[in-house]
Amino acid sequence: VPxxxxxxxxxxxxxxxxCADENGPHAIRRLRGLGVRLxxxxxxxxxxxxxxxxxxxxxxxxxxxxxxGGIGPTHDDVTVKAVARALSRPLxxxxxxxxxxxDHHRERLGEDAPEAALRMADLPEGARxxxxxKFPTIAVENLFVLPGVPRFFRWQLEQIAPILxxxxxxxxxxxxxxxxxPIADVLEQVAARNPDVEIGSYPRFDDADHRxxxxxxxxxAGRVRxxxxxxxxxxxxxxxxxxxxx
Amino acid sequence: VPxxxxxxxxxxxxxxxxCADENGPHAIRRLRGLGVRLxxxxxxxxxxxxxxxxxxxxxxxxxxxxxxGGIGPTHDDVTVKAVARALSRPLxxxxxxxxxxxDHHRERLGEDAPEAALRMADLPEGARxxxxxKFPTIAVENLFVLPGVPRFFRWQLEQIAPILxxxxxxxxxxxxxxxxxPIADVLEQVAARNPDVEIGSYPRFDDADHRxxxxxxxxxAGRVRxxxxxxxxxxxxxxxxxxxxx
Numbered sequence: 001v002p003x004x005x006x007x008x009x010x011x012x013x014x015x016x017x018x019c020a021d022e023n024g025p026h027a028i029r030r031l032r033g034l035g036v037r038l039x040x041x042x043x044x045x046x047x048x049x050x051x052x053x054x055x056x057x058x059x060x061x062x063x064x065x066x067x068x069g070g071i072g073p074t075h076d077d078v079t080v081k082a083v084a085r086a087l088s089r090p091l092x093x094x095x096x097x098x099x100x101x102x103d104h105h106r107e108r109l110g111e112d113a114p115e116a117a118l119r120m121a122d123l124p125e126g127a128r129x130x131x132x133x134k135f136p137t138i139a140v141e142n143l144f145v146l147p148g149v150p151r152f153f154r155w156q157l158e159q160i161a162p163i164l165x166x167x168x169x170x171x172x173x174x175x176x177x178x179x180x181x182p183i184a185d186v187l188e189q190v191a192a193r194n195p196d197v198e199i200g201s202y203p204r205f206d207d208a209d210h211r212x213x214x215x216x217x218x219x220x221a222g223r224v225r226x227x228x229x230x231x232x233x234x235x236x237x238x239x240x241x242x243x244x245x246x
Numbered sequence: 247v248p249x250x251x252x253x254x255x256x257x258x259x260x261x262x263x264x265c266a267d268e269n270g271p272h273a274i275r276r277l278r279g280l281g282v283r284l285x286x287x288x289x290x291x292x293x294x295x296x297x298x299x300x301x302x303x304x305x306x307x308x309x310x311x312x313x314x315g316g317i318g319p320t321h322d323d324v325t326v327k328a329v330a331r332a333l334s335r336p337l338x339x340x341x342x343x344x345x346x347x348x349d350h351h352r353e354r355l356g357e358d359a360p361e362a363a364l365r366m367a368d369l370p371e372g373a374r375x376x377x378x379x380k381f382p383t384i385a386v387e388n389l390f391v392l393p394g395v396p397r398f399f400r401w402q403l404e405q406i407a408p409i410l411x412x413x414x415x416x417x418x419x420x421x422x423x424x425x426x427x428p429i430a431d432v433l434e435q436v437a438a439r440n441p442d443v444e445i446g447s448y449p450r451f452d453d454a455d456h457r458x459x460x461x462x463x464x465x466x467a468g469r470v471r472x473x474x475x476x477x478x479x480x481x482x483x484x485x486x487x488x489x490x491x492x
Contacts, residue, residue, distance in 0.1 A: 018461065040288060047285075074426050114427045180318050191322075201322055
């Protein structure tokens, strides 16, 4: 079974156009490289109910759920609470994380950690800390709770990358001089006969050298090549302008 | 009640890193300008069940659902079918849209429309055509079904903009020299006392002139100004480096 993931970006600031989402685009590329199939990417507001609902839905249908954002000490940081509620686990102070927060404040800021900072160590019961011990990632069941600040998100994603890893996909493509209408039936038939690969069709309407890019993706490069051959054979002569080998 | 929206981008090609989503970022900015509150943006694969589930969920909790992509003639274009299923409406050929497709093929390509193209006129029963009569947008209940090609998506979004329009928000911000920990309690109290505005807190960890940007948003600029004043009064002296007026 392919390793799959859902990414939940908790980002009022993204939805209200205050800033662009950097974590979604980064994670898409990185998960692709790791061979993890991203099934959905949702940007959510910081409404507790919406986050609870999304976490509960996605955790049941993918291998890994990754959240981004909403884990600071202020009133709009509700992700950890929402995860606890979605998993029906009480929030309890995680002493290991509280220790990390205390050390950070003592070493970096030369002060005792305030209660607001320590509240960030209140985690769903049974949560684990993974990755860098100095800047750990919160994990519970099949969820990873990552920070929203892009630099920190990217860092923690690298830390958990070895845990996530799946099987990378091979991608091949045919660039066609025909539009989608005359090829629709061929694609449908070849797709139905080859359920182990995924066939996509992407039209364009500019003056490029092709009108449709047909992609074939799968874990086995040999199978991708075979399906590209099957498509080429089934399409009208001269339809293929060029090709990307898997 | 504020006008709200959900944007569902049907985009296997986005999730698999074949191309970046342009429609989400564009729609975020445009909806903001129109005064429509975007409650969620989800990028979905072209799995029928996922789209059905998302359409059915979102249509119940926002004013408008906008979909992007998956409406061409090929096997991976399943959005219209998914919308029909989510609304429990049968697919029926929409004769007005079939006429548009026929005219397009006759005028632009000098040929009869093939059946694959006419299948794009099979719509959920009761669907309406809105916007430009030559390039209409499919609407049914509170859903708008837009194309995924960015140029066409943007065009159709402009066509339906007058239908969507809500009340634009005023935005003000305080740029603070303090981090989030010492301000968390103040923000929570002021937010609880002013539920008609939305208060956000966005930390940064670089060498900018501020460590946290606190935003206040609401329909009434006078109320935004009043809440900015209340925050300034409740924060320690010297905490505000600068300010954006609403």
